[in-house]
Amino acid sequence: MTPRRAQSNATPNNRYNVRVLDRAINILLVLSDGTPRTLQEISEAIGLSPSTTFRLLATLGCYRLVQKDALNRYSLGLTCLELARAYYESNDLRKVALPELEALRDEVKETVHLAVLEGMEVVYLEKLPGLHAIGLMGSRVGGRAPSHCTGLGKVLLAYCKPEEVKAFFLKNPPRAYTERTITDLSVLERELEEIRRVGYALDRGEHEGEVRCVAAPIFDMRGEVVAALSISGPAGRMEPLETNWTLIEKACKTARTISEKLGFRSKSS
């Protein structure tokens, strides 16, 4: 159910890290799978003595970053929500993109997503549900999805350093979600090359069998890809995807508009 995090949760010891903080953050990450845990389970999970774990939890708890339920099990607390709101509201990209995404959604009437790459996985920043029916798509704001089998993921990968992509997938072999999922690294690499060439990505049910999707990259002022947007919907309404030029064009156009608002100067203009 809950997507596994691809990156190891072993402490990424960037030279200057403060040890207690590493440990405390690991507690939060452990709890971020949603399962409430007892002190013991947590102390085991992060490999610390119960006393230490207790104190860390006490500190986190006093700021409501974690909370204890009636049966002494810990889970994430209300303050997480408050921090997210702050992040969310002060996020330039999202602020700039939102009105454009809304216009796009209203035009195509399908679900529109905004996402970034994080640890070679897709993280959704925004989701505008389509106007046809409700709740088909499993994505959530703040949630993750694999990158090798989603339109958003593939666009974002396409503009990563190829050697980093390769390194990642050698360590985390692409898992097959449907019979169309690309599981061969060299096939994936060729696909990414093609995406760079045409400037958009397609997903023909590679993650969820019945879902089709078009995704386009968003550039910032430095010309770096910082995010991507996508239009997704059921196969019935989207096919034939490869020649659905209006959809592809609309996705690319909106992405370009957002990019320009972020300070990107396209070569043609």
Place this chain on the structure above:
Amino acid sequence: MTPRRAQSNATPNNRYNVRVLDRAINILLVLSDGTPRTLQEISEAIGLSPSTTFRLLATLGCYRLVQKDALNRYSLGLTCLELARAYYESNDLRKVALPELEALRDEVKETVHLAVLEGMEVVYLEKLPGLHAIGLMGSRVGGRAPSHCTGLGKVLLAYCKPEEVKAFFLKNPPRAYTERTITDLSVLERELEEIRRVGYALDRGEHEGEVRCVAAPIFDMRGEVVAALSISGPAGRMEPLETNWTLIEKACKTARTISEKLGFRSKSS
């Protein structure tokens, strides 16, 4: 614009707190007002040497709890969003309440909120926009609102320990947002008593002049008030509020249903 936090951000030193963690969390709280800050500003704000602040930020940054922009200013990072998603999805209250709230919204067609009290302020857990028009209400999920002048706030206060309420408002005198806002503590106390008696609260434009609102308390299995829900809309459609019994009854009924799903046994049943 950004609501000030009522509680002091001086370290609440619960006997077992770990100092570095206190400090690091304070950084997050400082940044949670949305203003990007430089290392210097932060180190000043939390009263630590630049070296220490640097290391704390480095650690937080390596987990993307904070991020640095092109001009070396720090703000909250993507991981905040991910933690919030986890909190959000594993939150029992919200999960139980959501379908009931949706039913209520569809029935009354006005905006429905779910909220809890935190530091004597209202924090929104859920917002279901009304079906009439868009974006009238300024509330956000994860956002705060004052308690003395909102329906949600007043219900929640009504079931707090009266001496705590008193102590809080003596320290933080109720601010007037409109000419109807209750700014006198004894008037507020009488209002809360009345709310306890009738079991719901009304807001007649005490926070936002044109908004009217009905709010009802949600109880858990122990009989404690853990949250509240509200129906709010423009004065035009809601007035006369005091005798709008169908609206009041619907709010109370939904609140009771949710309470029962949380294990609350009402005396009458």
Place this chain on the structure above:
DNA sequence: AATTCTATTTTCATACAATGAAATATAACA
């Protein structure tokens, strides 16, 4: 381009804060 100035990174010695082991308290269960 050269220079100054400011802000961030890095080093380092030191104090004291975080640590785990073990003792105690508390809750859950029989």
Place this chain on the structure above:
DNA sequence: TGTTATATTTCATTGTATGAAAATAGAATT
């Protein structure tokens, strides 16, 4: 009531977080 299992608390010790200060990078000014 006794018996476990779990959560708190205490305490001595070590090692880590700390600020001062030096080095570096980055703007800004000339």
